[in-house]
Amino acid sequence: MGMTVAEKILARASGKTVVRPGDVVEPRVDLAMSHENAALVINQFQDIYKGTGLEPRVWDPDRIVIIFDHRVPAESSKTATNQKKIREFCAGQGIWHFHDIRGDEGGICHQILPEYGYVRPGQIVVGTDSHTTSHGALGALAMGIGATEMASVWTLGILLNLEVPATIQVAVTGRFQKFVGAKDLILHLIGKITAKGALFKVLEFHGPTVERMEVSGRLVLSNMSVEAGATAGIVPADDRTLDYLRKDAGVREPLKPVKPDPDADYDRLVEIHVDDLEPQIACPHTVDNVKGISQVEKTRIQQVVIGSCTNGRLDDLAVAASILKGRKVAKGTRLIVFPASSRIYRKAMERGYLRDLMESGAVIMNPGCGCCLGVHQGALGDGETALATTNRNFKGRMGNPNGDVYLCSPATAAASAVTGVITDPRQGGKS
């Protein structure tokens, strides 16, 4: 019996020839990412060393990446002090893959890791952020872990006692209609298998639709795999992946894609055909409460958000700008846009997307997590409704438990900003 991509990666990283679901392994970590919650990781890391008589040193500073994105620039003195502490720690430990609050190299962690070529196919990537699953889009095994677990990784360079997860095969066929894409596909999948459909399992994406998809779309699939409970979401690396890593991310050294064995043993198969897929909307207050747009059209919205690690990439801003160019955001609705990274921000500026969006009435924020996690830059008022290209709509997620959040694609968000109500982008933004 052959192995899936996740099994092959875990076997390699654990020094074994074969692993099976349920086996306990201790894989070596290739890349360990943290953001502002590194402040907590540092605490726990120092606790591990307490009383040992050993000097706290991270196992390999070159394999650690730290990116400020969740609350940038700092929204409070507390955050600013945490950021200061992390900055000093990085300097002291020689962690130089550090993305501070800067207009030339800042951005959301899940955009910076692929964009700067930190992630490679076949790697084990861990991050103190649940959407670390994103990096499976490049054929890595990438998963979120807690801060204490990261402190343990910083100490030993391995994951202690990991159980090999089983893999669900997702096969996608068909061609998307105009203004329908990766976000609608993943929302549809989560609606179908539910928020616990892939608990403790890996989703492995296959099929011609995924093979034709650019890396930006694949990142959306892997990013939101965690919303179905998945440990990781992997798109096996192919020529497109390698092209992206060489041309966009500037990776020079040889790359080795990991393919599943033809006789790999999958937990189950989920098939999706996208020819007739309509734009999908996740309704409050769970990500798996997914409906076709025809069922929620005309719902009034006060805030539209385009951005995040799910949909703040250049092609997302391009489609939004193409819909909003020469038109106006509806009165009584505000449109907030936050590009996923500084590079994306600059390209969107050079190509005129930001101008088109601003002229329509959008507020362009600095790259970062923005209002996605409800800390600053766009909380909802009591009883208000938001439509967002982000990835979570839990109660309280956008800073107010008395607000509603609907999730959608950038095209749906842009078309709806024009009308002030949830609108099918296939109808050209006319309600």
Add this chain to the structure above:
Amino acid sequence: MSCVVYKLGDDVSTDTLYPGRFMATVLPSETVQYAFADDGEFNARLQKKEIAPGSVITAGSNFGCGSSREQAASCLAGYGLVILAKSFARIFLQNAVNLGLKTLAVPDLEAEPGDELEIRNDRVINRRTGKEFPVLPLPPARQAVVDAGGLIPYTKKRLLEKAVSSH
């Protein structure tokens, strides 16, 4: 004996357990005040110490879904709460095990607020109804961390072993 103090449904997210806007607070001694911060009534009962350590929260499937924020587990551990759910989200369960928050998967549990439960390693007995419900064992990988008293002592042990073997 442990009293059920709260009964919750499926998919309780970390935004419910510990809202994102308090994420700048990281020390376990300070995170406790924000446990269930958007649930004014329950948060007040916790803060007023009306809920005894060892009290039980019951829930449906996928408890702790969402963010990897460890505060969601540390704030509950700070009150000595015990979580009995049909199933747990992966990162939350991992955090709970790492930080010593007691969590048990009891898929068939029937219990109402106010019920007294007897919690054993392999089953939970509802004193009111007399019914017994099996506990799913923790995967062995996690049990090792629980037995060591959490991930910090477990890692410390491994670190010291490594330091010895490399000398």
